[in-house]
Amino acid sequence: MKLLVLFFVLTSSFDISFSQRYNALFNFGDSLSDTGNVVISSLPYGMTYFGRATGRASDGRLVIDFIAEGIGLPHLPPNTAKNVSFHRGVNFAFIAAPALPFEFYHERGLSKGLWVSRSCCLPSAARRKVSCDPMSCILISPSSSYMCSSTHHEIVGDADCKDFLSKSLVVFGEFGGNDYNTGIFGGLPVLEVRSTFVPRITQAIAEGVERLIGLGAVDLIVPSVLPVGCFPLYLTLYSSSNPEDYGPRSGCARKLNALSWYHNALLRRQRNRLRQKYPTADYHAQVFDFALKPLKYGFKDGALRTCCGAAGMGRYNFNLRAKCDQNGPSVCPDPTTHVSWDGIHMTEAAHRIIVHFDAWPLPEAVGLPLLPPSTAKGKNFRRGANFAYTAATALEFGFFDRRGLSGKLWVNSSLSSQVRSFEKMMPSLCSSTQVCKAYLSRSLFIVGEFGGNDYNTAIFASRSMAEVNSYVPKVMRAIKFGVQRLIGHGAIDIVVPGMLPIGCFPLYLTLYGSSNKNDYTDIGCLRNYNDFAAHHNSFLQRVIYGLQRKYSWTRIRYADYYSPTLRFASNPTKYGFTGGALKACCGAGGSGKYNVNLGKVCAKRGSSVCKDPSTYVSWDGSHLTETAYNLIADGWLRGPYAKPSIMQWS
Template sequence: MAFSSPFIFFNLSLLITIFLSFCGTDPVSSCYTSIFSFGDSLTDTGNYLYIYNSSNIGNFPYGETYFHHPTGRCSDGRVLVDFIEHSSSIWTSFASTISRMFGRSRSSAGSEFCCRGGHCDRCRLLRREEDWRGDCKRIFGRSALVVQRTVAFSLPLTIRGSLFLVGEIGINDYFYLFNNGSSLEVIRTYVPQVVSTIGSAVHTLIERGAMTLVVPGGPPIGCSALILTIGASLNKDDYDKETGCLKRWNELVQYHNDRLQIELDRMRDLHPHATIIYADYYNAAFRVFRSPLQFGFSKGALSACCGAGGPYNYNSSFGCGTHEARVCKDPSLYFNWDGGHPTEAGHRLIADAVISGPYDLLVHACH
């Protein structure tokens, strides 16, 4: 996950408004024509690496499974948005994918921030209309909205016929607070603020013409090798006996997800003409931690495939992609790739669950 500041969300509505002012609002098409993805590294297909050109994710073994070279994805292969984009359940026509990546990650598990304390003096918004018309790969300059796929931008981008993936957003902010000394009790007090800002973003998108929005909840980060390492506890009661995950971290995410669903209900009441879908990333992933063998993860779900040792094969000083890290022989047998992100197999499982599996949400592609 590309970690982001809790303050950046107060600028999200402004960014969306500027962004959509340059997009067409043609009548609703028969199927989704584009995917607009606002999120972090779970859906980033290379934005961070393209913009900053300095990260472990630009090194092998990232990308080894599917692309056979690093692409900027925080995985050994494809990520969630790749599977959503190519799903036959929702994808039936020419499409483009654009992503807004929040925050600035100095590695696949670390972060710096362009916005602090409500100020974005190191971020640049849209400089001029030509940036959108002529150089779409730098739409918002260093604030990281870039085109993820090579598409013909002479074609109109249809907002009403597009699918908007708004998230996952918020989990990186909680990590940021923890990493800067806040207790989980203090972090919990930020949840309403983060969720309210997500709701405001959804509201802005709908007012500007978006008709179909998927808003994911947070995944069970208490099961990630990263959190299990940095949040390690000597108290055995802090761990879920069934899964080995850290309970309080997962309880924080569940609280976030509960508040988010309440907020989305409020948005549905405000905008009954729009389709607002909650994507249950949490339960789609958590079932793996209960029964990893059932889902083909014979090497387990907690330890990272690529890392530099430790109880969960995660070392914050030597992340995947450094000389010190070693990669497993078969990433498909692991759910966790580098400590903070799933393997391609893990991404596929979550995507399948929210597209057409037990948490299916996206089976109706056409309006």
């Protein structure tokens, strides 16, 4: 699958095959993803979702559970389960599983520190069919019938096994955390663990990935390790009186986080040796962001204090004598307000955010590079291109020129001209009409948002709203014709975004403020302008519905900017926007109610920038911050702000 975004944008071939329905899901790892191979037998583990302990080291579901749900598969059974069908997938993860073999630790006098004595996680009956070297718990030899015969009864040969695995998703890790725990808890200096363990572990992971590829795996996710310096367990056991040992903003232990960072850096290097098809899922960046900005994610009780622990004792609520599920511990009233569940594992809420809100921009989320602008020189556009222009309009220059408005246009770039630019690029992407149709049928097109700049041109020229309203049908025709031209070339998957609620823009609030309270909504936005944007969006959805009926083989989605932005404005702190939704981050030096002054626009002399853009919705008064865009993109990718969501391929 490619991504063609017409703001305009073109992209080719999803690296993670969200476009297909996976036959199965296979997971290998440790306590971050074990669903029952090592059974934790008592509550409060499992209390939030299952109502009982299931073997999961959390109050509820894990990342792997949310992945399974997201791709339409059941929760994975542990591979040691009896009388269970593995035809939809299996989980080989073991709590405390290391990446390196027992012998590595035995030679260093550390084997007593291992909670489990094997890095190989297959049951004994199956282990006869594999060579059990480091990482071989997940590496079944091609001659083995274990995986294929137990997951797909019709498969009998290597070729069929490869075909089956090519249509499965493999999650490989997290591996390494328990190896480092064994060394550190065994008294080794962190620097020794770093130099001795990390290169071996990341090499073992890379070898494991390569062997899985050899068996036929195509789509693999390789998670990084967590920032262990943010774990309440480590913060309690290895506390320091030196404030320099802690991050000034996060409060996490620097030396321990540096170990995690080094592991992830080497893991990225190993990944870069492999084909670009295999993405790395980033636990570290997401969880560290929890520590920096817990309120942004709804963790009002913070990231460094455990939910289930030492009955409120100590700074981190952790005590080895009152661990979770043992006599003496207490459980917080609401685990969703905590990152840490038991001091070393996360809550279901944190696992959910990592899967459903890892804040990847759209191309990154589908495994593609960020899109180069279509005018870039010397670029290969086979993986996508961005035809968007700042201030581009849906309508042609002549439309505005006939109305005496051409002098108000910032650029002469319309939707039609962007489609023409795409058509000129097509010969460099595909060699014939038939090849182009096949290529574009596996691409994703994003067409818009269009219309906002058309309306701005008239509004900023002080034209009446009646005149501006008369533009809407013309804008709709332009969008409709643009989409039809793309369909004619072979496009099937098309996303058409609507307008934002411009009445909530600090720029509009500054320029068109009113002394009449009735002109404002209850959240402080200009009612008239928001009503206009809602009218545009309603009209656009009718157009999309008509196109979908006419071109029944396509998948045309309406993507909603309006609803999420309005939600941000209604309850900004819920989404972490402590700087508010109606005030620009970059603007007029802090002056005025909305921090907008046309004499001090962002990036011009006299303007200033807020300390933390992630706490603001508005960047410069008329555009959003990266954080706001990321939230919206996640809603388009997985719902509910695109119906069906982009990941929900028909």
